[in-house]
Amino acid sequence: MADHSSKLDIVQATAALKSLRSLRNNVGTLFHSLTEGIGLQSGQDSKESRFVAELQQQLVTVQSGVKEFEEAINNVDSVQVNLGNSGHLNQDCTPDALNLYESLVTSYRWTDNLVEYSGYATTLLSQNALKRSTLIHAKRRRIQPSSQNVPPHTIDNVINSVCRSLGDNVKIETFRPYGSSTVLQITLGKIMKGIVVLKRLMVEWVVVKGATEDLIEDGKIDMWGESRYKVFRKVTENANAAMLHFYSPAYPELAIRSFLTWFNSYQSLFTSPCKKCGHHLHNLLPPTWRDLRTLDPYHEDCKP
Amino acid sequence: MLFFNFSLQLFAVPEGKSGPQVIEMLTKRAIALGAVLSGSFIVDCETYSSTASLGAPRSVHLLHNSETPASVFALLEAASGNKTVALVADNLFDLLMLKLSNFYTAKKQTKIESRGPRFEAGDFLVKLGSVTMGPAFKGILVEVEYQACSLPAACWDLIREFMQGFLGGCVPSTPPPYIQVCSFFLLPSRFGDMLGTIDGINQYLEQFNAFRKTTGIR
Amino acid sequence: MANQNPFSAIELFTSALRSNIIPNQEYLLQGSVIDSSAEVLHNRLRGLCDAAETGPETFHDHEMCFSLKASNPGGTPQQQQPFLLRVRRALDHPEYPWQLRYLGQPELGDKNQPTVLRSCIDIACTPNVVEFLSELGCRIEFEYVLKGYLFRKGRMKVTMSKIFRMGQAKSPDSLESVTGSYLVELSLLAPSGQDAVADEIKVFAEQLRPLVHLEKIDYRRLQQPFT
Secondary structure (H helix, E strand, O other): OOOHHHOOOHHHHHHHHHHHHHHHHHHHHHHHHHHHOOOOOOOOHHHHHHHHHHHHHHHHHHHHHHHHHHHHHHHHHOOOOOOHHHHHHHHOOOHHHHHHHHHHHHHHHHHHHHHHHHHHHHHHHHHOOOOOOOOOOOOHHHHHHHHHOOOHHHHHHHHHHHHHHHOOOEEEEEEOOOOOOEEEEEEEOOOEEEEEEEEOOEEEEEEEEEOOOOOEEOOEEOOOOOOOOHHHHHHHHHHHHHHHHHOOOOOHHHHHHHHHHHHHHHHHOOOOOOOOOOOOOEOOEOOOEEOOOOOOEEOHHHOO | OOOOOEEEEEEOOOOOOOHHHHHHHHHHHHHHOOOEEEEEEEEEEEEEEEOHHHOOOOEEEEEEEOOOOOEEEEEEEOOOOOOEEEEEEEOOHHHHHHHHHHOEEEOOOOOEEEEEEEEEEOOEEEEEEEEEEOOEEEEEEEEEEEOOOOOHHHHHHHHHHHHHHHHHHHOOOOOOHHHHHOOOOOOOOHHHHHHHHHHHHHHHHHHHHHHHHOOOOO | OOOOOOOOHHHHHHHHHHOOOOEEEEEEEEEEEEHHHHHHHHHHHHHHOOOOOOOOEEEEEEEEEEEEOOOOOOOOHHHHOOEEEEEEEEOOOOOOOEEEEEEOOOEOOOOOOOOEEEEEEEEEEOOOHHHHHHHHOOEEEEEEEEEEEEEEEOOEEEEEEEEEEOOOOOOHHHOEEOOOEEEEEEEEEEEOOOOHHHHHHHHHHHHOOOOOOOEOOOHHHHHHHHO
């Protein structure tokens, strides 16, 4: 653990930098008046003595500036990173060890910052309870095992049973391209396609595209590219909102079932008019929002 | 890639108005709906008929669409009744048609084309075409395509609502017959897409044939 | 995306025709090599042609030849002359577009003309081209299967292929080769008026000289004994 005294003190450091700057400035003035010299009318005593006096005064300013700077530097200097025995790496003179000390210090600082920031984050988070689910408090103990570790075949079973209950127009294919995370490719008839990335049984990411757009690029599923069409970009946005709404680690199975049922309601994306205004089009888009409970279609601006 | 979920609509030219005037009026309405001008388009059609030496008469309609500039659509009306074979080919097919001149000759004065501005409005594509046959102005064809949906039957209401927005009452409330018979959409292969564009071309041919039969402005 | 002011396709096409940029002339030399020597030629070609390290492309095509002629005798002399069209498809790549090809009468020219010259139009098209041609009034004359290698050397194309009879079952196993040799064709497609390329072909043919004799084949003379 790093103790906080070894952190670089910003106030001190700024003060030191400031005094360095004024020192530089003073030295600059000194050299400037030196190069200017006495001036054209030499031989006049008063002028010469005045010049010397001026110079003297400037030298004094520089001197005090140096003192000030040294003091400031001393204050900052306490910022030595305490590396214990590894600090001796500094003295190692073999060429390939030269960078070690530097990177050691850098990573030390990094870890230090990390600890500090996470400390702040914890305080902030405990002040503002951001809960994705209302159930999390009551049943915290029981939930964790069920949502954290789900074997792939259980996921497949759940998905298959949901898929069957949704009817013939939905096709769900599962992939596991990157190890344990499941990727669902959902085809809603000839209306649209979606990619849903799961973490265990919880939805992590949704992308929606048109029925004629390709989801697979160079043999890989394209999870990040967005649709060419405005309507599906909007649906993607809404699906991500719904994903957050349905998120429930307590009942992951229920959550995915509700999400997929909601998603399935987009079968009527182009056919059913908005429940509120009764029109198909608003801002050249069909009703892209589906009510989370009733699954009624609404335009973006007609949402209840 | 192109989709073919579009509707081609005849816009009756009002009494006492000229073609350019109507186009200008429709342009204003489309822009009011949020459409943005994006270039222009042309669809043209030339018809070749078989010479007497080939026996039963057949005709080949050669169509080009600026939306698919590298392709030629050759629609052959078979000698045996109502069959039409639609071939999509490279644009060198034009050259072959010239080589075939001993057997198939172009009908005089029947070259017909629709050209005009092209607009994008959200996922809609709108093309306002003035139809001319030879030097004569024949009428106005409005093409509306909803690119996001490839199922004509599914989005007809949507397209109709959009068209009514700027064409007014001349839009029929029932889907045109092609929507019910359109059967080859969404074939899995590349040819599926190619054949898909044929559906739109077929609609153009139907309209063009109707224009050829009428004298004056439709 | 449509350009700002699209020309009609016909305008573009006629201007392309006028400026002579459509490659519609084929310069051609042909020859054959018996199966036992094919490997030597294959190796020689591999060494001479481009992409020596990756080797040649292979192809496995089905070609059909259609003819269009007047059905009643009343036509003009030109109409009595059959008009030939070929359709080719890649059996090993069913997803490729089909190819429709028109070949003109080969011109042998005088002795100084180094290659056969014939007009040639290659058109990629949809698979319903066979139906299209039959409705157009064409009749299928013959068909065969070609299997072999394609080499490239700059703009030149060298094919080495075996011709097979079309089996009744039309399955690849029932292939029956027509001859015990390979057909070798050296060709180049160029816009008309570029006769200099013919010499290029001639030079390349010379390099293959001891292994295969590539010549101007006069079909009319070949057909004589049979008529």
